[in-house]
Amino acid sequence: MGTVTVSSDADARAPKALTVTELSRLLRDTLRSNPLLTRVLVRGELSDVSRTPNGHWFFSLRDAGAQIPCALFREAAEGLGFEPDDGMEVLASGDVELYSRRGEVQLVVRALTPAGVGAFWASFQRTRKKLEAEGLFDAVRKRPLPTFPRRIGVVTSEAGAVLHDIVTVLRRRFPLAEVVLSPALVQGPDSPASLRDALVRVQDRVDLVLVARGGGSLEDLEAFNDEALARAIASCPVPVVSAVGHETDVTIADFVADMRAPTPSAAAELVSPDVDDLSSQIASLGGTLVGSLRNALRERRTGLAASGRRLSPQALRREIQSTRERLARGGADLLDTMHRQLKEGRDGLSSVAGRLDAVSPFATLRRGYAIAEHDDGRLVTRIEDASVGDPLLIRLQDGRLHVHVDDKEEDP
Amino acid sequence: MTEPKSFEDALASLEAKVEELARGDVPLDRALAAFEEGLALYRQCHEMLDTAEQRVTKLVAATDGLREEPFPVT
Secondary structure, X not given: OOOOOOOOOOOOOOOOOOOHXXXXXXXXXXXXXOHHHXXXXXXXXXXXXXXXXXXXXXXXXXXXXXXXXXXEOHHHHOOOOOOOOOOOEEEEEEEEEEEOOOXXXXXXXXXXXXXXXXXXXXXXXXXXXXXHHOOOOOHHHOOOOOOOOOEEEEEEOOOOHHHHHHHHHHHHHOOOOEEEEEEOOOOOOOHHHHHHHHHHHHOOOOOEEEEEEOOOOOOHHHHHHOHHHHHHHHOOOOOEEXXXXXXXXXXXXXXXXXXXXXXXXXXXXXXXXXXHHHHHHHHHXXXXXXXXXXXXXXXXXXXXXXXXXXXXXXXXXXXXXXXXXXXXXXXXXXXXHHHHHHHHOOOOOHHHHHHOOOOOHHHHHHOOOOEEEOOOOOEEOOHHHOOOOXXXXXXXXXXXXXXXXXXXXXXX | OOOOOOHHHHHHHHHHHHHHHHXXXXXXXXXXXXXXXXXXXXXXXXHHHHHOOOOEEEEEXXXXXXXXXXXXXX
């Protein structure tokens, strides 16, 4: 080992010592000038992840044989969309630099994305946050589904069980609705555009659209996380119900759709009324119809009989007689028909009993009220319904008055 | 009365007739008319449900735009 003499008057041939700072700069410039070390892309596992209070991240990237310290500064970390954590497999891009205070070579990361399954998750979160911030998932945007859809659009694969499942349910519950299949690819790189096109093609022809796909891996369902598809769903003029994968799968399409169904069959149930419920409802309405008319006829008959006994001018008798005949003819026929119909129908009159006491128009008259009408039958229920000079018909419980309006006075 | 085209319309009209008849302010003539119309609607609703057969079509691209073709689903 030689001896180096350092003195204030060392001669010019003696080696010149670099300051530490100079060496550090030399290293820094060397690293910076090497194009292979700028904008590098590295794949590795995160370790020693830490975050400073002011938003910078520090960690190491490593594999089985080596590790490199890394820094991810706040600005670059802002659009991250995921939480870095130890053990996570990532892709980092950035520049190799020297951290001169410690004399360490480090990777200054400009962009960090999870690799593998994590990558899917990160892009999912990014899209979700973005659309959520725009308000596309807001509850106020959700539209109610039509009660009786006439035409139901189904965006799904032409092959496979999904359409079959949907049609099977609809056939059982609500065969009145037409199903319009708008075929689409439901996986692979072309599927987002294909789904979008299929939706746009069918949306003006139907009352609502089901966007559906059977179960699959996370990657299989990725098309339904597409941002452009989400926007197409959001701007669809009719309600959209999403039914993608299994019950536990959640996609961006689910967030933006007006309603999410756990499975395609469940979606078909959601959008359709049940034909059996409808039959009961109709039978019940038929029963109420009969009940009300029967009541009306009974009240009228009773009223007529009573007034017939009290007053007996010929004209009124004739009037009573003709009304009776009309009732007997019209009412009885109709009642017979209705009863037959109801017997043949599904539920008969059983559901009607409770509503048989429906108010009849004639009960009101018997309590002393009158009904005013024009001669064409238009009711006068408000002051503006009649004008001064109008001839009116006043129905009382036992006859009618023909009158003219002398004057009008509106309640204050 | 013209026949409503859709089930929804027919059901809504039936409901309206039932309400009209149940209200206290309908003259007898009109009560009878409402009943008759209601009866026709009742029949129509049942018939629509009983005879409906699910139609499934597929949207296909044609030279002159889109066409809906029958699509058998078993």
